[in-house]
Amino acid sequence: MTKPKIFVTRQWPAAVEAQLTALYDVTLNTTDRPLSADEFKAALQNYDAVCPTVCDSFPAEVINVANKRCKILGNFGVGYNHIDINAAKQAGIMVTNTPGVLTESTADIAMTLLLMSARRGAEGDRIVRAKQWHGWCPTHMLSTDVTGASLGLIGFGRIAQAMARKAHHGFGMHIHYYNPSPADASIVADLNAVRYDSIEALMGSADFISLHCPGGAETKHLINAERLSLMKTSAHLINTARGDVVDSQALINALNSKQIAGAGLDVYEGEPNIHAGFLDLDNVTLLPHLGSATLNTRTAMGEKVLANLAAFFSGKEPPDRVR
Ligand code: DGY
Numbered sequence: 001m002t003k004p005k006i007f008v009t010r011q012w013p014a015a016v017e018a019q020l021t022a023l024y025d026v027t028l029n030t031t032d033r034p035l036s037a038d039e040f041k042a043a044l045q046n047y048d049a050v051c052p053t054v055c056d057s058f059p060a061e062v063i064n065v066a067n068k069r070c071k072i073l074g075n076f077g078v079g080y081n082h083i084d085i086n087a088a089k090q091a092g093i094m095v096t097n098t099p100g101v102l103t104e105s106t107a108d109i110a111m112t113l114l115l116m117s118a119r120r121g122a123e124g125d126r127i128v129r130a131k132q133w134h135g136w137c138p139t140h141m142l143s144t145d146v147t148g149a150s151l152g153l154i155g156f157g158r159i160a161q162a163m164a165r166k167a168h169h170g171f172g173m174h175i176h177y178y179n180p181s182p183a184d185a186s187i188v189a190d191l192n193a194v195r196y197d198s199i200e201a202l203m204g205s206a207d208f209i210s211l212h213c214p215g216g217a218e219t220k221h222l223i224n225a226e227r228l229s230l231m232k233t234s235a236h237l238i239n240t241a242r243g244d245v246v247d248s249q250a251l252i253n254a255l256n257s258k259q260i261a262g263a264g265l266d267v268y269e270g271e272p273n274i275h276a277g278f279l280d281l282d283n284v285t286l287l288p289h290l291g292s293a294t295l296n297t298r299t300a301m302g303e304k305v306l307a308n309l310a311a312f313f314s315g316k317e318p319p320d321r322v323r
Pocket of ligand 1: 290
């Protein structure tokens with residue numbers, strides 16, 4: 001029997017590329033070069049499955065290319081705001097993603113950013129490297145306590161809850177959250193979590209605000225100038241969700257004018273082209289979308305794609321179909 005033809009848009013961990021190669025007629029991107037819209041269109045025309053990832057854009061214009069062969073987009077990543085899901089549905093292309101396996105590593109990066117922003121970690125590192133550190137003194141680089149502070153989470157799904165557990169049980173933080181629906185009673189009890197009925201009310205209540213909502217049209221610029229102005233001047237904003245959830249210029253203005261104390265960002269509008277205004281600010285910590293970037297997590301993400309493809313090509317329902 002001929003093997004299904006699979007196209008992988010970017011390099012994956014070696015262990016999962018090896019499994020793919022053993023099972024399918026695979027084209028890998030061995031140079032890891034970002035591909036163009038025309039290359040995605042050609043892949044849709046020539047392969048049974050295309051496996052994009054979070055930095056590949058699949059708008060309707062790409063999905064609607066004529067003479068398609070592709071029947072499944074096996075996305076490597078949990079977020080799928082880079083794929084026009086309706087266009088894919090209409091074109092008869094199934095989309096799958098990789099939920100569950102990147103929860104802890106992404107929550108770890110959110111905590112990393114929270115700690116770095118509060119304790120001025122990146123700024124301190126820059127000072128040491130620039131040979132600008134002239135020794136310990138009682139008033140050098142004073143910062144903000146994390147232990148015992150309050151953490152406000154916008155969105156309270158898997159990653160937010162994992163962060164809340166680390167923050168509450170590890171750092172004694174008080175957990176506040178905004179989510180359209182209440183969390184399970186057992187989770188609320190474990191974290192002693194307080195639910196707010198509006199983002200506005202939450203913004204003003206917490207020492208740290210961390211974003212955990214999906215990207216896309218509905219959440220674009222959810223955090224705008226008005227909402228930033230509700231935060232405490234001592235507060236920090238953490239974003240490991242999607243860049244366009246925050247209005248970058250509004251955040252730059254808030255950081256520049258010290259309307260808020262700091263921010264820690266792992267995701268950006270239009271990444272990897274970071275808004276230049278962030279680069280001159282000392283009170284923002286900038287990471288290059290590292291949320292899921294551990295070898296174990298990325299391997300587990302690849303294995304999820306493999307499980308989705310295996311189900312699809314044996315006529316079963318893939319475990320992580322995007323509806
Ligand atoms: C995802 O899977 O959506 C993450 O952003 C990757 O780190």
